[in-house]
Each structure stands twice: as structure tokens, then as C-alpha cells.
Amino acid sequence: MAKVEGHGDTSIDKIRNIGIIAHIDAGKTTTTERVLYYTGRSYKIGEVHEGAATMDWMDQERERGITITSAATTTFWLDHRVNIIDTPGHLDFTAEVERALRVLDGAVMVLDASEGVQAQTEKVSRQADGYNISRILFINKMDKVGADYDATIEMIRERLVLPAYAYNIPIGAEETFIGVIDLLTRKAIIWHSEDLGATFDTIDLDEADMVDDATKARADKNREELIEKICETDDVLMGQYLEGTEPSLQDLKSALRKAVVDVKIVPVCAGSSLRNKGVQPLLDAVVWYLPSPQEVPPAKGTKIDSEETEVREPTAEAPFSALAFKVQTDPYVGRLTYFRVYSGTIKAGDTIYNSSKGVKDRIGRILLMHANDREEVDTLSAGNIGAAVGLKDTVTSDTLTDVDHPIVLETIEFPDPVISLSIEPNTKADQEKLGIGLRKLQEEDPTFKLQTNKDTGQSLISGMGELHLEIMVDRLKREFGVDATVSRPMVAYRETISTASKDIVGQYIRQSGGKGQYGHVVIDMEPMERGMGREFVNAIKGGTIPNEFFKPIEKGVTEALDSGVYAGYPLQDVKVTLHDGSYHDVDSSEIAFKLAAEIATREGVRRCTPQLLEPIMDLEVVTPEEFMGDVIGDLSGKRGQIVSTETRKNAVIINVTVPLAEMFGYATILRSMTQGRASFMMTPSHYETVPTNIAEKIISSAAE
Numbered sequence: 001m002a003k004v005e006g007h008g009d010t011s012i013d014k015i016r017n018i019g020i021i022a023h024i025d026a027g028k029t030t031t032t033e034r035v036l037y038y039t040g041r042s043y044k045i046g047e048v049h050e051g052a053a054t055m056d057w058m059d060q061e062r063e064r065g066i067t068i069t070s071a072a073t074t075t076f077w078l079d080h081r082v083n084i085i086d087t088p089g090h091l092d093f094t095a096e097v098e099r100a101l102r103v104l105d106g107a108v109m110v111l112d113a114s115e116g117v118q119a120q121t122e123k124v125s126r127q128a129d130g131y132n133i134s135r136i137l138f139i140n141k142m143d144k145v146g147a148d149y150d151a152t153i154e155m156i157r158e159r160l161v162l163p164a165y166a167y168n169i170p171i172g173a174e175e176t177f178i179g180v181i182d183l184l185t186r187k188a189i190i191w192h193s194e195d196l197g198a199t200f201d202t203i204d205l206d207e208a209d210m211v212d213d214a215t216k217a218r219a220d221k222n223r224e225e226l227i228e229k230i231c232e233t234d235d236v237l238m239g240q241y242l243e244g245t246e247p248s249l250q251d252l253k254s255a256l257r258k259a260v261v262d263v264k265i266v267p268v269c270a271g272s273s274l275r276n277k278g279v280q281p282l283l284d285a286v287v288w289y290l291p292s293p294q295e296v297p298p299a300k301g302t303k304i305d306s307e308e309t310e311v312r313e314p315t316a317e318a319p320f321s322a323l324a325f326k327v328q329t330d331p332y333v334g335r336l337t338y339f340r341v342y343s344g345t346i347k348a349g350d351t352i353y354n355s356s357k358g359v360k361d362r363i364g365r366i367l368l369m370h371a372n373d374r375e376e377v378d379t380l381s382a383g384n385i386g387a388a389v390g391l392k393d394t395v396t397s398d399t400l401t402d403v404d405h406p407i408v409l410e411t412i413e414f415p416d417p418v419i420s421l422s423i424e425p426n427t428k429a430d431q432e433k434l435g436i437g438l439r440k441l442q443e444e445d446p447t448f449k450l451q452t453n454k455d456t457g458q459s460l461i462s463g464m465g466e467l468h469l470e471i472m473v474d475r476l477k478r479e480f481g482v483d484a485t486v487s488r489p490m491v492a493y494r495e496t497i498s499t500a501s502k503d504i505v506g507q508y509i510r511q512s513g514g515k516g517q518y519g520h521v522v523i524d525m526e527p528m529e530r531g532m533g534r535e536f537v538n539a540i541k542g543g544t545i546p547n548e549f550f551k552p553i554e555k556g557v558t559e560a561l562d563s564g565v566y567a568g569y570p571l572q573d574v575k576v577t578l579h580d581g582s583y584h585d586v587d588s589s590e591i592a593f594k595l596a597a598e599i600a601t602r603e604g605v606r607r608c609t610p611q612l613l614e615p616i617m618d619l620e621v622v623t624p625e626e627f628m629g630d631v632i633g634d635l636s637g638k639r640g641q642i643v644s645t646e647t648r649k650n651a652v653i654i655n656v657t658v659p660l661a662e663m664f665g666y667a668t669i670l671r672s673m674t675q676g677r678a679s680f681m682m683t684p685s686h687y688e689t690v691p692t693n694i695a696e697k698i699i700s701s702a703a704e
Contacts, residue, residue, distance in 0.1 A: 010081040012314060012383040013292045017340070019085045019100045021128065022110035023118035023681075027140040027273050031110055032073075032086045034279040038198060039075040039082070072338060072369045072385060080287045083385045087124075094123065094464060095414050095447040099325045099396065101127055102412045103340035103385065106134045106290030108282065113139045113173075113270075114146035116155040116648070118622075120681055125160045135162070135266050136285050142170045142177045143272040149173065153268055155648075165229050166222045167267035168281060171211055180270050180278055181205060181215070183223040184252055189281060197276025227252065233259040253288060260289040261296075293383030299323075299342035301399065301407030304355055310407050312343035316381040319405035320344030320352070324391075324398045325412065327443045329479075333374070336367070337391045339400060342409070345381040354391075355406040356398040364390025396446050414446045415684060417462035419660065420490040421469055423476075424459065426483045434459070437480030441472055448472055462492060465682070466664070491661045492615060493569040493698065494687055497608035500526035503580075504607065506600025508592045519592030521545070521553055522580035525604035528573040530687065534561060539579040545593070546583060552590040553578060556597030565602050566610035567699040572687075576601065612695040613687040615660045620653060621670070623678035628652045630673050638662035639691075657685060 020028045074083045085100040101107065107128055111121060128135060139152050149170050156164040168180040171188060179190040179200065188208035191200045205216055231241040234255040240247050247255075259265040269285060271278015299312045299321060312321045326338035346352065348366045353359075367374040367387045380386045394400065397411040425434045438450045438461070449462040463469045469486075476482040502524045510517040528535065536554050545553075557578075561571040581596075619640070623631050625647070631654060632642060640658035647653075663682065670678050690698065 010384070012294055012316075012381070014080045015083065015292055015383045016080055016286055016290050017083045017103070017105045017293065017383070017385055018286060018290060019087055019097075019104045019107045019133075020110060021087050021097060021101075021107050021124040023112070023115075023120035023124075024088075026110045026112045026115070026118070026121070028110050029086055031108070031138065031140060031273040031279065031282075032084060034197075034273050034276060035082075035084065035283060036073065036075060038279055038283065039077050072387075074368050074370065074375075074385075077283045078287045081384075082283075082286060085385075093468065094127075095445060097124055097127055098414060099412050099446075101131045101133055103323060103325045104131075104133065105293055105296045106136070106286070108136050108138055108286065110138050110140050111152055111156070112144070113141045113149060113152055114144045116148075116152045117159045118681070122159060123681075123683060125162070132263060134260050134263055134289075134291055136167075136260070136282070136290060137162075137164060137266055137268045138278070138282050139268060139270050140273055140278075142173055142270050142278070143175065143275050145174055147173045147177070149270055156266075156268070162266045163229075163264060164266045164268050165226050166270075167226065167285060168269050169215075169219055169222055170270040171215060177272060177275075177277065178210065180281060181211070181219045182281065183219060183226050184249060184256075186219070186223065191277045193276075197279070200280070229265060230255050230259060233262075233264050257289050261291040293342075299409055301409045304358075304406050304408065312407070314343055314382045316345045318343035318382065320346050320400075320402040321405075321407060321409065322346065322400045323409050323412075324394045324396060324400060327395055328387075329440050329444065330374075333365075333367075333389050335391070336369075336387045336389060337394050338369070338385070338387045340385050341380055341382050343382050344402065345379055347379045348377075351403060352391075352400045353403045353406050354394055354398050355401050355408050356411075357393055359393055360403065361391050361393055361400075363388045395443055412446075415464070417447055417449050417464055417492065419465060419469065420460045420462040420492055422459065422487040422490070423461050423473065423484050424486075426485055430483050433480050434476070434482045434484060437476045437482050440480075441475065445472075460490070464684075488664075493567065493690075494613040495564050495566045495569045495571045495605075496530075496573045496611050496613055496689075497525065497527045497571070497605060498611050499607075499609045500524070501604055501607040504600050504604040506596040506598070506603065508595040508599060510592075511587075516584075516587040517589060517592040517595075518584035518587035519549075519589070519594070519596030520582045521578060521593065521596045521600050523557075523597075523600050523604060524577040524579060525601075525608050526575050526577075527608070528575050530573055532573050534558075534572060535575040537575065537577040539577050540581070544583075545578075545581045546588075549583065549588070549590060549593040550578075552594040553597040556594035557601045559594075560598040560601035560605075565605040567612055567695075569612070571605065571610075572613070574605075576604070612690040612698060614690045616657050616685045616688050617660050617663060617682045618685040619656045619658050619663070619680060619682050621656070621678060621680045622648075622651050622653050623670075623674050625652050627674040627678060628654070631670070631678065634669065634673060659688075659690075660684075 020032050022028045071086050087097045087100050139149055153164050156162055168182050170177055171179045171181060179188060181188050186205040188203045188205050188211050189200050191197045230252055231237040237247045237251060237255055267285060269282050273279060293314045298314055300309055303310050312318055321343045322339040322341045324337050324339045328336045330336045348363060351360055351362050354361055366377050366380050368377055369387050399409045401407055425431045441448055442450055447464050451460050473486055504523050504525060506521045508517060508519040536557055538550055557576050564570055621631055635656050635658060638658055639662055640656040643655040643657060645652055645654050670680060
């Protein structure tokens with residue numbers, strides 16, 4: 001591992017922090033592999049379908065041909081440092097996209113030219129919208145049968161509501177795709193196939209004999225549309241344009257850069273990464289138009305001592321602040337903490353302050369990552385992304401600062417897991433290894449949860465889907481040597497109440513000759529709107545219950561709600577108000593009031609007509625039209641509610657809300673029903689009440 005002096009100190013205006021985001025199988029990792037090859041970061045191209053992609057370094061990724069964990073790399077193009085995070089496209093690993101977008105300044109969104117905007121494309125676009133991420137769109141697979149560049153741009157505008165405008169257009173399509181036309185320069189770029197597309201010819205469009213007249217006319221029409229849109233974003237250029245004068249190329253590029261940074265224009269590029277066409281112009285556009293860390297709003301944090309907001313400018317001289325966005329166990333260097341530096345400079349060996357946890361820690365070494373390879377540097381300054389060795393207590397979303405200027409940056413919000421399965425070690429020797437492995441995997445993935453069922457003693461792991469949990473169990477076996485048995489996935493049911501009740505009494509009184517136990521509380525309980533969570537209100541007045549017993553009472557209420565009353569599942573959307581009670585000078589204790597609160601809460605739930613809730617999913621099924629009736633009929637039998645249907649080319653898109661409990665094994669069912677031609681994407685939506693007849697079966701099953 002080479003050590004590079006000061007290699008992490010590229011001038012901040014020459015840094016681009018970008019993510020590669022898309023629907024699964026749109027070509028994200030293949031595009032990244034070409035970027036690494038053409039920038040000289042890799043000496044050969046790794047193919048996803050051959051299991052040799054550099055960025056897909058995990059065994060499971062190479063075997064399955066999908067990206068599971070976001071991989072970071074750093075490379076150079078046009079004298080700029082480009083930090084790239086290649087993210088997964090499968091919904092089960094959406095947390096990887098969320099954490100990447102939180103620390104990036106721009107993104108390249110890859111689309112399949114024949115598929116257009118797919119379900120996960122919309123998901124990642126919404127995630128990027130949430131962080132106001134500047135984007136460049138890359139319509140990939142222009143060589144594929146059915147590739148349609150113009151239709152994809154229209155779909156982008158309609159379904160993603162993005163101001164998408166062609167920055168270049170393809171020359172040919174499907175088997176005739178040979179290059180692209182740069183609209184601003186009116187140059188035709190034709191790739192050579194004999195050197196893996198590393199070289200190309202650039203020809204003035206008027207002199208390009210291989211471009212037909214219809215394509216040239218189309219290019220001029222698109223060029224006029226792009227220039228008009230650029231001028232609309234700049235008053236000076238608009239004045240020139242209205243006077244009939246075309247602004248200079250440099251002025252157009254400068255205005256386009258500002259428009260892209262402000263998300264007023266989203267440029268669209270064309271190419272075929274697998275055929276090595278279109279990647280170099282895409283890299284040029286990344287450097288020319290996506291923002292540097294100086295061009296995005298500076299980081300804001302909360303002061304620990306005053307709760308005031310403080311802005312940290314992205315300069316090397318400002319106090320150090322960074323956000324940890326990923327933890328990974330590396331077999332060679334140990335625990336790696338990925339972090340984005342928002343201000344200041346950090347040196348290897350420095351002591352930092354974890355302001356999220358209130359502890360000091362020491363950075364042993366600083367690394368620049370290239371998938372699972374690494375390059376050691378002495379320092380890392382504002383705007384850069386790196387990994388630290390030696391941080392023991394830091395986890396995802398923690399803020400790191402210098403000791404004298406602590407603030408807490410905005411955290412990363414992750415979705416709650418929706419599916420669980422039980423996991424039990426097969427031998428006593430596996431017990432300890434299982435605990436270690438589960439803890440490390442939890443540190444790496446915030447959407448992977450571990451909990452213990454108090455009644456059965458079983459360990460439950462929860463995640464975002466069946467594939468997510470399957471991968472985690474596989475990693476436990478391979479990386480930690482755990483031999484364990486897993487059960488069928490369990491749905492994360494919840495309970496709630498549907499009516500209110502007042503003056504619910506909870507008493508815990510024990511007398512056994514000596515000092516007794518006395519706790520007495522009176523509570524009200526009422527339902528809250530769906531999705532509001534829980535609320536505990538202390539309305540005690542006049543010292544009816546001493547202050548020292550309030551926390552035990554709240555703890556008793558919380559524990560009763562956590563363990564459930566109706567079917568043993570946690571309660572949500574419940575408000576509990578403590579308004580009366582009594583105490584004994586000698587016999588009252590914290591444990592007595594805690595138990596009294598539990599008794600009152602359980603009694604209250606029974607009185608307030610408890611209900612069982614189940615997670616509902618938003619499901620999008622894309623199927624050939626001839627299978628539409630079979631698919632809808634099957635979904636109706638799964639208690640699915642059809643939201644909408646839409647015809648796109650020769651396919652039908654069916655949008656449905658359906659209970660998660662009905663969806664296990666759906667991939668196999670859909671494949672067999674549609675001859676393997678349909679696909680689906682599922683996202684968590686909300687919780688709904690389970691019908692009474694089904695709830696009774698679930699409760700009786702849970703009781704067994």
C-alpha cells in the first residue's frame with residue numbers, strides 16, 4: 001500500500017464528489033469500470049457479467065452480478081480529482097444510496113435506453129431531490145434493441161419532473177450506434193473499436209460523412225433547444241439571444257455550469273458503456289458542470305453548548321468537521337470508517353472529538369479508497385472523502401470535529417426494516433461468533449437490526465427485504481464462520497388502539513411483614529393519527545406523585561408498549577397521559593411505580609379496542625400486456641389494491657398497494673406466471689389495520 005505525501009490535498013475547486021445511481025441492471029458498475037479504465041485508475045476493464053468488476057469486490061457481488069454495498073474510489077480527469085461512489089440499484093440496499101447522497105455534491109444517473117425510467121430510477125431520483133443533488137443523466141445501452149433516446153428524455157421529464165435537455169445525441173441506435181454529437185460544439189465523436197474505445201475521432205458535424213442529414217437536422221434542433229434553455233437562466237445571455245447573437249461557447253458553458261449546479265438544467269448524455277462509447281464526454285461533463293464542494297451550500301451544525309446553528313465554510317483553514325457515513329470491516333486493516341470532510345483539515349495521528357457521542361478518539365491512518373484497495377495519505381482537507389483506521393466508537397451518521405470547536409451535523413435518516421427472520425447458532429461454539437458477526441454487520445448497515453424476543457429467547461434479524469437478509473446470513477457464514485439456522489421471514493407487525501379510555505388505574509401493592517411495595521398510577525389513553533408514533537404526557541400537579549417516580553413510570557409505560565398486549569407486537573400511534581396516583585412515604589419505590597405503570601398500560605390497551613397493523617408496500621409490476629389479467633388477478637388474491645395502470649410501449653405498468661405478508665416468494669410466482677418476462681419493484685409505504693379474520697390467525701399463530 002503506497003503512501004502518498006499530501007495526496008489528499010487537491011485544490012477544493014478541482015474536486016468532484018459524485019455518485020453513480022440507477023435502477024438495477026442499468027449499467028452503473030459497468031459505467032464506473034469504464035471511467036476507471038479511461039482515467040488510468042485501472043489497467044484492464046472488469047466486466048460485471050464475468051464477475052470481475054473492480055467496484056463489485058465482495059464475493060456475493062461477483063457471484064450474483066449485482067452491487068450490494070456502495071464502493072468508493074478516487075481518480076483524476078482533466079486535472080480534477082473525481083471521488084466516485086458506485087451505489088446499488090436493488091431496493092433492498094437503498095440505505096447505501098441514502099448514505100452516499102448525503103455526502104455527495106453531484107450524481108450521474110444511469111438509465112437503460114430501451115427501458116427508460118424504471119421503478120428504482122424514480123426512487124433514487126426522489127432521494128437525490130431530497131438532498132438537492134445536481135445531476136447529469138447518462139442514457140446507457142444505446143446499442144441495445146429497442147433503444148430510444150428521445151422517448152427516454154420525454155419519460156424523464158414526465159415521470160421524474162426534471163428539466164432534462166439533450167447535451168449530446170446519439171449517432172445511430174441499436175447495432176448502428178457508432179458515436180455521439182456534442183451539441184454545443186457541433187462536433188461528431190466517433191469511437192474506435194480496436195482499442196476498447198479509448199480513442200475516437202472528433203469531426204465537425206458539417207464534414208461528418210458518416211452522419212446522415214436527418215441526424216444533423218435533429219442535432220441542430222436539439223442544439224437550439226439547449227441554447228435557448230441555457231440563455232433563459234442568464235439575463236445577459238438572454239439579451240444577446242433575443243438580439244439574434246449566439247453567445248460564445250465559453251459563456252454558454254459557464255451559464256450551463258451554474259444552471260446545472262442550481263438544478264435548473266439536467267444535461268443528458270448518450271452512450272454504451274459495455275461497448276466503450278460515450279464515457280469520455282460523460283467524464284468531461286462531470287468535470288465541467290457538476291459542482292465542486294465550494295459551490296454547494298456549506299455544512300450547518302448545531303453547537304453542543306448553546307443549540308445554536310453554526311455554518312462551516314468549506315475551507316482548509318476552518319475548524320475541522322466531518323460526517324462518518326459508512327463503517328466497514330476490512331480483513332487487512334481492520335475497522336474502516338468512511339467520512340466526508342466538510343471543513344478544515346485532518347492529519348493522521350490527530351485526536352478528534354466525536355460530538356455525536358461526546359467522546360474523544362484518535363485517527364491512526366487516513367486512506368483513499370479504491371473499492372477494497374487503499375492508498376495512504378498524510379492529510380485530508382475540506383471537500384475530500386476518505387477512510388480512517390483507528391476510530392473505535394464511531395458509527396454511521398456520527399459527526400467528527402476538532403476538540404475545541406464541536407458541532408453536530410445533520411444526521412442521515414434511514415428507513416426502518418420491514419422484514420425479519422430468526423437466526424439460531426447450531427452449536428455452542430457458534431454462539432459467540434454469531435454475536436460478534438451480528439454486531440459488526442449492524443455497525444456497517446443501519447437498516448440491518450438485531451433484537452431478542454423476550455418470550456422465546458430467539459435472535460431476530462430484520463432488514464429491507466429477503467435478498468438483504470439472505471446476503472447478511474451468507475456473510476455471517478463466509479466472513480465469520482457462523483453455522484446457523486434461519487427460519488421463514490417474519491413480518492414486522494405493529495399494534496395500536498382504536499378508541500380512548502380515561503382513568504385507567506394501575507396498582508402494585510405488596511406487603512410481607514417488613515417494608516412493602518406501593519405504586520399507584522392513573523392514566524388516560526387515546527389513539528393518535530397513523531404514523532405519529534408514541535407520546536407520554538406527565539400531567540401530574542400538586543405533588544400527588546413525587547418527581548423521582550416519573551421516569552420509572554414512563555419506563556413502565558414504554559416497556560408495556562414495546563412488548564405489546566394484543567399479539568405481542570410493539571404498539572404505535574398511542575398517547576398516554578399520567579394525571580393522578582398516590583404514593584406511600586415508606587413503601588413506594590421506583591420498581592413499584594414502574595410495575596404499576598405497566599399494569600395500567602396493559603389494562604388500558606385492552607380497554608381501548610386494540611388492533612393489529614401490518615406493513616403495506618407500494619408495488620410496481622412491469623409486465624407484457626398479454627399477462628396483465630393474470631397478474632392483476634393474482635394480486636387481488638393477495639389483498640392488493642390496484643392504484644393505477646399505465647401502458648408504456650408494449651408493456652403495462654401496474655401500481656398496487658399490497659400487504660408485505662402476502663409477498664414472500666412473489667418473484668418466483670411472477671416469473672412462472674409471465675414466462676420470466678415481467679419484473680417488479682417494491683417499496684415500503686405505510687401501516688394499515690389487518691382484517692379481523694386474518695388478525696385472529698396471526699394472533700393464534702403467535703400464541704403457539
